Every structure is written in structure tokens, then in C-alpha cells.
Amino acid sequence: NAGVTQTPKFRILKIGQSMTLQCTQDMNHNYMYWYRQDPGMGLKLIYYSVGAGITDKGEVPNGYNVSRSTTEDFPLRLELAAPSQTSVYFCASSPGGIETQYFGPGTRLLVL
């Protein structure tokens, strides 16, 4: 069981570039989440999904987009990268609302 996998592990972007952070889970979980973690801060929720075809904004959605065409995949899109998006991004999944969330290893993004 791979759990939650994320790619890439690390990426450097120039201001204005675009990229997609990939997230895949093999646990057949309905709920999936994207968080960002800034130094000395807790995790902030960017977007989440309660099932294929359903997504909703979290606390800090500006500058990001998501889609959920399958149960397994939940990619996060950055359209015009800005230095403020330099962070570590974590994807997570859970079977349901109150259940434990399972986290991927994270993607470290640096925008210069």
C-alpha cells in the first residue's frame, strides 16, 4: 500500500510560471485535502474535496485551482506563481469527515 503519494518532491519556479502538484491515494478515500505549511506556522487548508467531481475552497484558496475527476487523484494547480506561494504543500486523504487524515510526504516549492 503506497498510501498518499505526491510529486514532485521539490521544485523551483520563476515568478509567473505555472505548475501542477500531483497527489494520488490508493486507499479509496472519499475526502482529499491540500494544505500549505509555512515556517513556524500550522497547516492552512487550500482546497478540499468530498468526492469525485466535488471541490470546495479552504482557508487560503487564492492563486490555486483544483480538480477531482477520479477518487484517486487530486491535483493542485498554480497558474501564476508568486513568491508568497513559496511553501511546503501537503496532500491528505481520509475515509470520511471525522476520520484520521493520511498525509503525503510533501512538495517543497520555491518561487523566485
Add this chain to the structure above:
Amino acid sequence: GDSVTQMEGPVTLSEEAFLTINCTYTATGYPSLFWYVQYPGEGLQLLLKATKADDKGSNKGFEATYRKETTSFHLEKGSVQVSDSAVYFCALYYNQGGKLIFGQGTELSVKP
């Protein structure tokens, strides 16, 4: 709104010392409470949880009791090891869409 406040780190202890990491919360209703741990270079993983008042969550020698009267969920361990060095996050389950609200994290460093 709902929030979680943790004691600031970093916390540095000697091996076999007693650990307490304070966590208090503000929430409407009766949230579920969690402690997650993040080892260096990894994603978060659930350490323990409690779903109602007076419940005690425990795992790997760590304990936390859900205290409704003091709105607290302090993490304790009687004898820490070097391998416990990590960042610890307190979180509450937000009663909408299965969203977790995280504290800012407390870094623990255990010296031999």
C-alpha cells in the same frame, strides 16, 4: 471562529525527561481533538485522538485528555527519547466538510 493555540517552541529536553506540550482550543459545540506528529522530512501522521469530553487518547507512550472545562488537550509523555524529536501539531475537527484546524506546531528536540 474555531482555533487552536499551542505553546511555542522549540522545546529542548534531555532523554528520559517528562514532556508536556500545552494545547487549548476555541470551538463551538463539541469538536474532536487530535495530535499529529511530523518527523523531519516527512508528512504528518496521527499520534492520538479523543472524540468527546474526558476521553484520553494514547499511543507510543504519549497521552492527552480532552478537558472540556478548560478547553484543553495537553500532550504528555513520561520519559522522552531522542527518537521523539519532531514537530507536534494539535488540531480540532471542524464540523463542516471534515476539515481540521491546526495549531502552529511545537518543535521538540530531545538530547541524549
